Amino acid sequence: MAKSQTGRKLQTVRGTHDIMGDQARTFRFINQTFQDIARRFGHREISTPIFEFTEVFNRTLGETSDVVSKEMYTFEDRGGESLTLRPEYTAGISRAFISNGLQQSLPCKFFAFGPMFRYERPQKGRMRQFHQMDVEILGVPEPQADIEVLAIAATLLTELGLMDDVTLEINSLGDQESRNAYRDALVEYFTGHKDRLSEDSLARLEKNPMRILDSKDDGDRVLVADAPRISDYYNEPTRAFFDDVLAGLEALGIKYVINERLVRGLDYYSHTAFEFITAKLGAQGTVLAGGRYDGLIEKMGGPATAGIGWAAGMERLAELVSPELVPAEIRPIAIVPVGAACQMAALKLAQQLRSAGHGVDMSYRGNMGKRMKRANKANAVMAILIGEDELARGAVTVKNFDDGSQTEVALDQLMDHLSPER
RNA sequence: GCGGGUGUAGCUCAGUUGGUUAGAGCGCCAGAUUGUGAUUCUGGAAGUCGCCGGUUCAAUCCCGGUCACUCGCCCCA
Numbered sequence: 463m464a465k466s467q468t469g470r471k472l473q474t475v476r477g478t479h480d481i482m483g484d485q486a487r488t489f490r491f492i493n494q495t496f497q498d499i500a501r502r503f504g505h506r507e508i509s510t511p512i513f514e515f516t517e518v519f520n521r522t523l524g525e526t527s528d529v530v531s532k533e534m535y536t537f538e539d540r541g542g543e544s545l546t547l548r549p550e551y552t553a554g555i556s557r558a559f560i561s562n563g564l565q566q567s568l569p570c571k572f573f574a575f576g577p578m579f580r581y582e583r584p585q586k587g588r589m590r591q592f593h594q595m596d597v598e599i600l601g602v603p604e605p606q607a608d609i610e611v612l613a614i615a616a617t618l619l620t621e622l623g624l625m626d627d628v629t630l631e632i633n634s635l636g637d638q639e640s641r642n643a644y645r646d647a648l649v650e651y652f653t654g655h656k657d658r659l660s661e662d663s664l665a666r667l668e669k670n671p672m673r674i675l676d677s678k679d680d681g682d683r684v685l686v687a688d689a690p691r692i693s694d695y696y697n698e699p700t701r702a703f704f705d706d707v708l709a710g711l712e713a714l715g716i717k718y719v720i721n722e723r724l725v726r727g728l729d730y731y732s733h734t735a736f737e738f739i740t741a742k743l744g745a746q747g748t749v750l751a752g753g754r755y756d757g758l759i760e761k762m763g764g765p766a767t768a769g770i771g772w773a774a775g776m777e778r779l780a781e782l783v784s785p786e787l788v789p790a791e792i793r794p795i796a797i798v799p800v801g802a803a804c805q806m807a808a809l810k811l812a813q814q815l816r817s818a819g820h821g822v823d824m825s826y827r828g829n830m831g832k833r834m835k836r837a838n839k840a841n842a843v844m845a846i847l848i849g850e851d852e853l854a855r856g857a858v859t860v861k862n863f864d865d866g867s868q869t870e871v872a873l874d875q876l877m878d879h880l881s882p883e884r
Numbered sequence: 885g886c887g888g889g890u891g892u893a894g895c896u897c898a899g900u901u902g903g904u905u906a907g908a909g910c911g912c913c914a915g916a917u918u919g920u921g922a923u924u925c926u927g928g929a930a931g932u933c934g935c936c937g938g939u940u941c942a943a944u945c946c947c948g949g950u951c952a953c954u955c956g957c958c959c960c961a
Contacts, residue, residue, distance in 0.1 A: 474952095582959075583957095584954085593961090594961055751961065796921090800920090831917065831920065835921055859920090
């Protein structure tokens with residue numbers, strides 16, 4: 463292993479990775495599929511800075527959330543400002559909405575992607591720098607937005623060939639009134655059973671009681687089984703809203719499972735919350751998740767604006783996507799000059815073909831045999847051999863690498879000869 | 885932040901009950917083949933056995949620490 467001058471191993475920072483080779487190709491495929499779909503749904507790209515003033519995140523995500531309390535990459539810049547590398551996209555997009563006065567142009571439909579940063583213990587499907595794709599609709603309080611956003615998700619997972627690997631779990635956290643009523647009931651119930659709660663859940667009871675519903679502790683699960691159910695606390699508007707969302711999913715043929723214990727980690731959610739979950743990734747089964755956050759923008763100091771969106775983890779998706787679906791790199795045409803005298807002619811031809819849109823590979827040194835080897839390694843479709851003999855006749859030799867066949871083609875007919883191949 | 889597993893060549897892995905020159909396959913480079921690749925044959929380069937310390941006449945092997953990876957918990961995409 464190579465070492466730096468300080469004698470330390472030259473390696474990436476824990477939980478970060480170089481993305482290259484097949485993984486880079488898979489990422490590109492996923493991202494292009496995502497962007498294409500988002501545009502079809504009328505979403506526009508937004509790209510916000512990778513870091514923001516720290517308040518942007520700790521105000522919106524909730525002081526007690528794990529992300530804020532222990533996972534943020536926060537640092538002071540040279541001017542003494544506290545800045546934070548973004549741990550998720552919604553807060554930054556909401557900030558951008560306010561900063562740019564976009565209430566003038568509601569509704570706003572955005573898509574975004576890029577790296578996120580969370581200081582966590584790395585695990586399968588969990589890194590300190592990871593990549594998300596994100597979709598948001600701002601300014602639509604109607605359930606139609608929930609349905610649309612879920613339709614984008616379902617389309618994406620379908621086109622990535624993952625719909626069979628994944629289950630959509632959905633829940634309604636209710637509006638403020640329903641949520642508060644339920645929360646109170648939960649606290650009362652669990653407080654009555656304090657002695658039987660796990661240590662973790664005792665802490666949750668203080669910080670975020672709804673999290674107890676998610677506990678993996680066996681003792682907690684027994685208690686949770688008899689805990690009050692959120693659906694019993696829905697008020698009429700909440701019930702009607704959730705029913706509309708579910709009816710929309712049914713109309714679109716999107717299968718779902720209602721999970722009344724599904725809660726989200728970040729404070730800003732209300733009404734719809736959902737996760738697409740897979741069993742194929744070990745402990746990190748959530749591949750795409752989101753929900754409604756109607757109060758967030760107002761809480762940040764902007765105009766009261768409804769919002770709903772989701773984020774999907776690229777690394778997690780990439781682990782699931784079948785390699786056959788990922789487009790192969792384009793196979794280049796190799797240009798092989800035979801002898802130094804043909805170097806310039808080869809260079810010109812390469813430029814000509816590249817300008818015409820062909821992928822062209824030309825190696826930098828070596829005799830013909832070497833260059834042929836190199837061309838083969840580059841997975842070229844064919845080699846164009848340029849030698850003095852052919853050149854004198856105004857022609858080149860075209861060799862097909864797949865069947866080994868070889869023909870002489872006049873230079874002025876070369877473009878036509880190549881076009882059917884591309 | 886907590887617990888388990890792992891760390892030998894670019895990659896996948898053998899191996900040494902502690903002993904002097906640490907191996908294989910793949911890959912890479914070169915030659916057979918200076919106007920023909922993929923096949924075949926021959927040769928070569930490449931390792932401070934993750935790092936630091938301890939035990940020992942002797943450590944890649946045993947012990948401690950550390951770093952990284954990995955699996956799980958917390959939490960999350």
